Amino acid sequence: MSFIKLENIAKSYLYGEGEVHALRGVSFSIDKGEFVAIMGPSGSGKSTLLQILGFLDKPTSGKYFFEDKISDSYSDDEIARIRNEKMGFIFQAFNLLPRTTVAENVKLPLLYSKIKENEWNTLAQKAIEQVGLTHRVNHEPSRLSGGEQQRTAIARALITNPEVIFADEPTGNLDSQSGHLVMETLQKLNEEQGRTIVLITHETHTAEHAQRIIKIFDGKIESDSIVKNRRKANDMELLK
Amino acid sequence: MTLKHAFKTAFTGLKTNKSRSALTVLGIVIGITSIIMIMSIGQGAQDLILSQIQGMGSKTIVIIPGRQAKTPSDFAQTLSNSLKEKDLAALQQKNNVPTLGQIMPVVIGAETLYYQGNTDQPTVFGATDLISQFFDIYPSQGNFFTDDDVKSHSEVAVIGSKVKDNLFGASNPMGETIKIKNRNFRIIGVLPSKGQVSFFNFDDSVIVPYTTAQNYLFGINYFNRIIVTADSENDINRTVDDITTTLRNSHNITDPSKDDFSIETQADLASRLSLITTILTLFLTAVAAISLVVGGIGIMNIMLVSVTERTREIGLRKSLGATGKNILFQFLLESVLLTGIGGIIGVILGTGFSFLISVILSKFLAVDWVFGFPITGAVIGILVSGIIGLIFGLYPARQAAQKSPIEALRYE
Numbered sequence: 001m002s003f004i005k006l007e008n009i010a011k012s013y014l015y016g017e018g019e020v021h022a023l024r025g026v027s028f029s030i031d032k033g034e035f036v037a038i039m040g041p042s043g044s045g046k047s048t049l050l051q052i053l054g055f056l057d058k059p060t061s062g063k064y065f066f067e068d069k070i071s072d073s074y075s076d077d078e079i080a081r082i083r084n085e086k087m088g089f090i091f092q093a094f095n096l097l098p099r100t101t102v103a104e105n106v107k108l109p110l111l112y113s114k115i116k117e118n119e120w121n122t123l124a125q126k127a128i129e130q131v132g133l134t135h136r137v138n139h140e141p142s143r144l145s146g147g148e149q150q151r152t153a154i155a156r157a158l159i160t161n162p163e164v165i166f167a168d169e170p171t172g173n174l175d176s177q178s179g180h181l182v183m184e185t186l187q188k189l190n191e192e193q194g195r196t197i198v199l200i201t202h203e204t205h206t207a208e209h210a211q212r213i214i215k216i217f218d219g220k221i222e223s224d225s226i227v228k229n230r231r232k233a234n235d236m237e238l239l240k
Numbered sequence: 241m242t243l244k245h246a247f248k249t250a251f252t253g254l255k256t257n258k259s260r261s262a263l264t265v266l267g268i269v270i271g272i273t274s275i276i277m278i279m280s281i282g283q284g285a286q287d288l289i290l291s292q293i294q295g296m297g298s299k300t301i302v303i304i305p306g307r308q309a310k311t312p313s314d315f316a317q318t319l320s321n322s323l324k325e326k327d328l329a330a331l332q333q334k335n336n337v338p339t340l341g342q343i344m345p346v347v348i349g350a351e352t353l354y355y356q357g358n359t360d361q362p363t364v365f366g367a368t369d370l371i372s373q374f375f376d377i378y379p380s381q382g383n384f385f386t387d388d389d390v391k392s393h394s395e396v397a398v399i400g401s402k403v404k405d406n407l408f409g410a411s412n413p414m415g416e417t418i419k420i421k422n423r424n425f426r427i428i429g430v431l432p433s434k435g436q437v438s439f440f441n442f443d444d445s446v447i448v449p450y451t452t453a454q455n456y457l458f459g460i461n462y463f464n465r466i467i468v469t470a471d472s473e474n475d476i477n478r479t480v481d482d483i484t485t486t487l488r489n490s491h492n493i494t495d496p497s498k499d500d501f502s503i504e505t506q507a508d509l510a511s512r513l514s515l516i517t518t519i520l521t522l523f524l525t526a527v528a529a530i531s532l533v534v535g536g537i538g539i540m541n542i543m544l545v546s547v548t549e550r551t552r553e554i555g556l557r558k559s560l561g562a563t564g565k566n567i568l569f570q571f572l573l574e575s576v577l578l579t580g581i582g583g584i585i586g587v588i589l590g591t592g593f594s595f596l597i598s599v600i601l602s603k604f605l606a607v608d609w610v611f612g613f614p615i616t617g618a619v620i621g622i623l624v625s626g627i628i629g630l631i632f633g634l635y636p637a638r639q640a641a642q643k644s645p646i647e648a649l650r651y652e
Contacts, residue, residue, distance in 0.1 A: 080566075
């Protein structure tokens with residue numbers, strides 16, 4: 001049984017008078033521990049796909065199984081709980097709370113979790129350590145570089161120990177060096193901790209950090225293939 | 241989400257927009273401030289009036305000549321001449337009014353006083369020495385006149401502190417002679433400064449035997465008031481009935497609607513006056529409450545703007561696992577905290593201002609004003625402002641709760 005399974009997912013929006021078909025029948029599955037990149041040009045439907053995968057949006061038709069359970073059968077509160085406990089989100093725009101320290105930002109998901117408050121600081125410390133920001137714990141986002149902000153967001157996604165991390169163009173706002181560091185962190189999480197990672201990107205270069213690339217074009221899967229020469233972010237560092 | 245963190249989140253939300261939060265809450269602050277001030281001053285005014293009345297004692301009954309007074313200070317009826325010496329005699333007969341304690345006729349007028357080129361125009365009271373008991377005024381120098389002085393129409397006077405200052409300055413007035421209506425009155429007593437007592441200011445008055453006042457000063461044979469005490473508070477109603485019967489007999493009145501006198505007990509007066517101040521306070525409070533509604537609409541407006549502005553934050557929180565209820569609670573708590581804080585500031589300001597007013601009234605205007613912290617007003621004020629936050633925050637909070645988390649992913 002697959003961890004994530006999509007069956008003929010379609011999504012269309014009413015846009016003015018007409019209808020826009022963002023997804024036109026997408027089927028694939030992702031196993032636990034996979035590092036999958038969903039790649040496609042802008043407007044291809046990849047973001048819509050991620051929103052459906054992350055329970056942020058509902059498909060117009062088709063079936064989405066998360067842990068073998070069909071997504072329609074979850075209540076709103078159950079979905080909130082799944083997002084909190086099993087999913088971590090990383091956004092292109094970081095989405096950190098301003099005027100709030102790194103530590104507080106990282107702890108944000110815990111507000112909505114069942115985890116006891118006396119464990120919060122230890123968990124935050126561990127997550128911040130994993131992304132290498134221990135020296136920035138009490139900084140506010142405005143005093144961090146883009147890469148550091150994104151790594152704060154990764155720590156935030158990690159803190160509830162989720163099974164899957166959805167990363168939507170995580171390097172889109174970063175210079176190449178910060179981008180490498182973020183990709184290195186994601187690879188490490190995948191390889192060392194066996195976390196499932198679903199990465200959305202439009203860059204082949206970034207996508208090649210994954211084990212598998214699903215190419216989307218015009219709302220349909222164009223190709224679904226294993227990466228032969230997988231990029232290693234830390235190798236890139238060595239090459240420099 | 242624990243309550244502690246809900247509060248923390250709401251506080252952070254408000255702190256992020258300090259000046260906007262402050263301006264938003266201003267309407268509530270002003271509304272609560274005015275309500276507290278109105279309630280405090282209303283209470284103070286009522287206490288003042290009641291203390292004036294109680295200054296005369298709760299057993300006191302006042303007989304007023306003329307028809308039933310329509311307002312508490314209907315002065316026209318004092319001009320009526322229906323109460324005369326024979327009524328006094330009738331009332332004093334033990335079998336007519338067995339529960340009668342003490343009785344004192346009063347005549348009131350204004351005359352010019354002369355002393356060595358100085359003049360003064362105080363209120364002239366004609367009374368008996370019982371006036372000191374009725375109004376709790378005792379001379380600081382000398383004594384009141386006696387019953388014999390009253391019987392013999394003595395030309396003696398007790399003067400108030402202000403009259404003493406105006407006529408004699410720092411010198412001792414005792415035994416000196418002043419001229420009223422070309423008659424010589426010997427000063428036998430000086431009253432201490434007491435301010436307003438039961439609506440009379442004895443500081444600015446001269447008190448002479450009522451017989452002297454009637455015959456030598458005003459040239460009248462009637463009284464402006466007869467003041468009576470009942471033996472005890474329980475006897476008041478009975479005493480009033482007996483007085484009514486006695487006076488009707490004395491005046492040959494059979495139809496009660498043709499009474500040419502009216503009787504006022506202190507309890508009547510107190511309840512009538514406190515009703516007036518209560519109605520006035522309620523009316524003003526209602527006017528101030530309108531400002532709270534206006535303030536509430538302001539809160540709703542700003543909260544709606546805030547919800548739109550923070551769409552990304554809401555989306556982010558939802559993607560991190562916040563439920564709709566969490567978001568609803570967060571924004572509701574923000575508006576309730578905002579108005580609640582506004583209410584507390586309003587209570588503090590309102591109390592401060594009414595304290596200031598009480599200081600001005602008592603220190604500079606010599607009004608016998610007692611400041612009271614309006615506890616009911618404070619509790620109601622804070623409660624009402626919290627409720628306003630709840631009511632006017634509900635709609636924006638619902639808007640926030642219904643926002644889709646996709647918004648957070650949408651890059652702007």
